[in-house]
Amino acid sequence: MDNSILIIGAGVAGINCALNAAKYGTHVYLVDDTPSIGGMMARLDKTFPTNDCSICIEAPQMYEVDNHPNIDILTNTEVRKVKKADGGFSVRLIKKARFIDEEKCTGCGACLEACPVTVPDELDGKIGGVRKLISIPFPQAVPNVMVIDPDCRYGRMRDKGACVGGCVVDCSQCRECPIALCVAACRKEGKDAVRLWQANKNINIAVRSIVIATGIADAKPPRGLYGYDLYDNVVTYTQFERLMNAGGPTGGQIIRPSDRKHAHRIAWIQCAGRGLEGGVPYCSKVCCMVATKQSIITKEHDPQVDTTVYYNDLKAYGKGFWAFYEKARENGVKYVRARPYDVFEDPETKNLTVRYEDLDSGELRYDEVEILVLSTGLVANSRNERLAKILKIQLDKLGFFKEKDPISAPLETEVEGIYVCGGATGPIDISESVVQATAASLKAVSPR
Amino acid sequence: MTEEIRIGVFVCDCGSNIAGVVNVPEVVNYAKGLKNVVFVDEGKWSCSVDALSSMQESIKEHKLNRVVIASCTARTHEPLFKQTVKEAGLNPYLLEFVSIREQVSWVHMNEPEIATQKAKDLVKMGVAKAALLEEGEEIRLPVGKDCMVIGGGMAGMTAALSLANQGFKAVLVEKRPQLGGLLNLISTVSSDKELLSAEEIVRGQAKLVETHPNVVVYTNAEIENVDGYIGNYSVTIKSNGTRNNFDVSTVIVATGMRELNLEGKFFYGSDSRVVTQLELEGILKNNQLGDVKNVVMVNCVGSKNETRGCCNIGCHVSIKNALAIKRVNKEAKVYILYRDLSMVKEEHFHIDAAKAAGVKFLRFPDDRYPEVTKDNENLVINVYDILSGRAFLLSADLLVLTAGFEGDETIEKIKGHLKVSSNAEGFFQERHIKLGPLDFPADGIALCGCAKNPKTLKETIEEGMGAAMRVSIPMNNGYIEAEGIVADIDLANCNSCGLCWKRCPYGAIRVNENKEPQVVKALCKGCGLCAADCPKECISIVHYSDDQVLAQVEAALEENPADKIIAFVCHWCALGGVDMAGVSRLQYPPNARLIRVMCSARVSIKFIQRAFDLGAAGVLVAGCEFPTCHYISGNYAAEKRVNRAKKILAKKGFDPDKLWNIWCSAADGPKFANTMREMVRELHLAKEV
């Protein structure tokens, strides 16, 4: 049996699991299906309840992972097949083509400047974020190398009309295309790291145990919920997080998608869509504190901004969370016990009127705001199902990985040697993820 | 040691990233003329495999004993170059890294001449420091394979068992006669949809612990003394009347929590019908409920107020116990008076089940707690229900208070023994609330369970395992290793004032019987706070000594000091912000010369003073945004020191407004660039440097 372990997912849980196991002396394959490690946390602005800058505290861990001799990072890589073998597992991974030679790319960005095609960034699209077709996932990405998203390369380029030089033919012909400016730019820099003809690569590894740390996803509201997708200035809490983030598309300016002006009245609707069609059917635990954090940061950006949080039951469950909520209130954040249903947009100003019953008084009220943030909650990663099949383990009915027994065998799955931690188990915050990741790393490295 | 200083400078083109703006050949020529420089090379891509091996050959060929690399940023590439020089037989601490991409070519793209001049300055500063560099070494401290676990509740038992299963020895110290902690006091635990007997859980786990050959259990035990640090703790305890001494390498704190004392609230203590949830657990466990008819539970008693947060588990417990009462006595009327129902994921089924069983929920406002009075010896509760907008009068023959929690009473003693800290709620304070949840600042001591904050049984068990992992790492390796950037105290000048050992955030400075401070190098993280604060200037930090930093200051200000800003930036967030500005190609004035320190706390007033003495236009101290600090609280110390420096500068006739500070995050590229623009504007600096 090989002494290595496999960690699937390189968000904050996967990273911490990997660091613990690697420092313990175990070899780790840290696999992520996106082009960079870091997960959801790398996209956040601040973390509650201390308002630590998210990337500031995660990036050192990411570099540590990158430099640790016991850790092999495999980004853009998916788990395809898992078989029990020799007391452990034999695993087939597929490293998806990123169309870049990772060894040669230095992340210098010459290709990026040369690339003529700009597309909306997946996460930041709504709030004006754009990226080039060839891009680096985010400035602190590890590995710090470029990636070309194949979906964009074909589909969206066509949507845009034409690629460089008016080319709209099948990209298999384009791969050798001499007018691919990225390739030329890279060669000019003397690196020749862009590999338009790169293919997916199979990798076979043998490991003693597997830790699932695939994380969690933010719930996308159904079209029309509180005007989402219909009204310009209705955004989700993750989009708002990007809006606040100095590293986000607006450079940390809290501006309205509709007119790119600073917003002075902002409201959060908690439990947005919970229980409704297309919404999350349960409490996602963290949203109350996320809204509290976002409203505090908003006030820090500009104390004159009016901030209101519509909530039902406050989840201030963790250490220091209640004090954090009190701090928000002291800073002037209004908390209104209500769950609005209707939102109307003023077609001229694009302001939004929220109609709600104030539960404290039982009265119907209307508030006009300039940005409306929907706290839509967290849902299981859509890829869980496929992974569960590959690993031959079960998901619970919400789509999260099922633990064998929460008390007698927490973080264990039905298959011996496969463990789970972090958002893959359900809604969870960062520190709880780190705790679980640490505990799971112990299980993964311990003798069975 | 009087060997000849032979410095090699390697300047990277980074393709056109640097060479496209900076005139690299000119910088190379300039470097050749610098003192102690014997070799300069220009590389197209210094980080490419072939360039790295040619660098190793050059080191050998030219007998280089110092290396300066002028390229991208230390934050991403320093480890690579350190490894390279190490492989060439050079001590990696003799490498100095100069950033001319993120700090020069990317941020002054339109001014090639100015950029070239700045690059030259930065190389000169690097060379000046390199000449003074000294060898360093990773520090190793042996660590044995035994751990003391304090607290025999579920967290402690889980931790001990996890350690024992890995082959480590665990010494479990419990103050009560038997293991089990809080679980011994309660009847049931709800898990998924079933109820588990707390007694069975404890019995099962305790048996595993007590029979494990790798676990030693001390019950009825009190810790009398703990001495030492990771690798060499010596412990004295008194157990069942006898005193025991033993040595361990690591410690896990799992001392749990207790209910707040509610004496005097709602007739608690004076009326036997008023009990806490924990007491109700006991009543249920021992079948002493009797035929109560009217039960009222009040949640959040003593919690969610100015002094104390949410107890995290009260909602679950009250609902679970309300259902338990309903099971025993179906006719009993049970009311739960609450503020918020904190039930996550699918836990709302507990609420549904309670409602189905006839339990009634009334929601009272945060600022209007129910009033309890007595009417002819009957307990009458007057509660205002927000949701119906009216008050209710309830009578109770059992009033259950869901009390908040505080850390165990032993916490003060243990804090003293282990030199760790706690928060206002009487819970231990972990190293970092997000990324260090199971650690104390000092290595080798882990924390888990309700000693940290109230939590569920599942979370407690997970923390027990996690804490075990944290201490297992050094025990499994047999040593703890630290980077060579550490403090070094010259005792000759020391007057034992005590500042250093009091201020060290890691407890890495111990004081011996002669009142002399000793650095436990394995625990030192090299932040430099002690060195900057030491009134006798007798503490030096490897790789960031006073001489080395001052050499950089002097080199920077050799020419045109009146146009220059000396900027001290911390390695973590401030340099992150600088790099972010670079990656984002934010253009800002080129007046600053950056000097990297590990933490803004390293910047002593002496450095600032020297810069102004030499005629600097301004000084900037840049550290992590509050409250983030890689060294727990170094930025707070730095801020205080900057304020102090301003007073001193004013006294000495300098304009204190020329000393600036900025606390930024690693994502704050724009903030850094803006600060540069503002400084240049406010200090009326010419753009030409």
Place this chain on the structure above:
Amino acid sequence: MDSNTALAEKFSDVTMFRTCEQCGCCSSGCPITGVDDFNIRRIIRFVELDLIEEIANSSLPWQCTTCGRCESVCPNGIAILDIVRPLRSMTPKDFMPEEVPPCTAACPAGIDVPGYLRLIAQEKPEEACKLILEKVPFPGILGRVCMHPCESKCRRGEVNEPIAICALKRYAADKADGAFKGASKVKESTGHKIAVIGAGPAGLTAAFYLRKMGHDVTVFEARAKAGGMMRYGIPYYRLPEEVLEKEINQVLSIGIRLENEKRLGVDFTLDQLKAEGFQAIFVATGLQKSRKIDLEGTDLEDVFWGVDFLADVNVGNNVRLKNRVLVVGGGNVAVDVALSALRTGAKEVTMACLESREEMPASPWEIEQALEEGVKLMTSWGPHRIIGDNGRVSAVELVRCTSVFDEGGNFCPAFGEEKMTVNADQVILAIGQAADLSFISGQEQIRSGGGLIETDPGTMQTSVPGVFAGGDVATGPSSIIEAIATGRKAAIAIDKSLGGQGTLDETLAERVDTESYTGKRETGFADLKRVRMLTLPISERHSGFSEVNLGLGDEEALREAKRCLQCDLELRLAKEGRLAGTG
């Protein structure tokens, strides 16, 4: 069994509210939260806390329109209406609303609106039409031109928008060719002979119902054709001639004699009719004349009067307009005139009226249409004088109207100093209608006042026994539906005066049994939007008098009819529930 237990039992099958988390979605979405203290969330809260009786003893349950919005927005899927309904049946009788649903109550003819909407929803438009015919003989005409007061009272309007009742009536009428057959049944002859003077909506309706009650009826009409204002006052683009012809012919086909071009006071007198053996006479001559005002320049060649103009257009008299037309007036007739002007050659039509936009008496949808077709609106302007040039109109001088009504709300226009001149080639004054009462000039016995014939409100008899009057000539200008309603009322009064029972109640259509009604609504019911009727493109309108509104298709009608809240059934159910219930 104490009352609490009885109440609790009512809710024994309503366990759903236990999952209520009192989040406030329902009340936030409910259209009537806060109206008269209504709050659906708190109602559920009271039920949850066993305070059912308190809610039941209030009028609150009946304020609910049972639109179902609360249910559709409830995150826990609670069947809230299943909680409201039992509460309703427990509510004391005093709090129960009138038995008649608001739409029916608002209808002057008292048509069972929810009844026929339900039949349309069940895809039985013919039955629906029969139901309408129980109260009025002109469903197709009303379906096009009714002022539909029912819609403004429709409770669906409190949820989002009222049901398109009028359009659905038209749909039923257009889809139900054979429906009239059932309504054409005539009772055995009574031998009584009755004269109806005026073949407008009031006269024809009275004639129809009198005939159905077995009387021998003759209608005298001054003009060449029957229909009155329906024919001469409503442009064909609103009411096509075929529809008009069809429905008038239907009415006449049950054995009513029509004498055209017989003008009272000219061709015959009341005394002559009496002498001819008519035992009762119903005068419904309407308001056929344009109201005139004394204004400088009204004698010029290109000045027309509203009602006359419309009649000329419809009769086909060669009315050709050119270039710029100024219409004076702000009522529905003025709008009709303006739009007819556009269809008879005018290039530019401006409407000037005394009232402000909000005060304009024309229906809002009519004003909308006028604007849509390019009519320019000048509100708060009154005509000062018409300026002539060589005997032809060249311009109109307008004067600023500062207020239209006095403090008591009476029409009493006040004018300011400001004046302006509008160039125009024709002027049409549509400032009201008047009755032609010349026939009573020799009849001292028939009392009149304010230009109208005075009647006894109960018997509709004039001061002369045996002579009755109704419709606009007695009530003043009103709507067609009101004229029809008075016609029917007159028929009853006249029958009674002749010794009959005055019973007109007929059951022509099938009724729905309340048993099968569960009150369950499809999801999203509350959010269903009002169906918009297709209209003729503006580009095709001005070339002729084609009908502008194109009616509803089957699917649209079905969808729209299903939006009905069915207030009547809710009420009936509650009353039946009360009878069957708390025994």
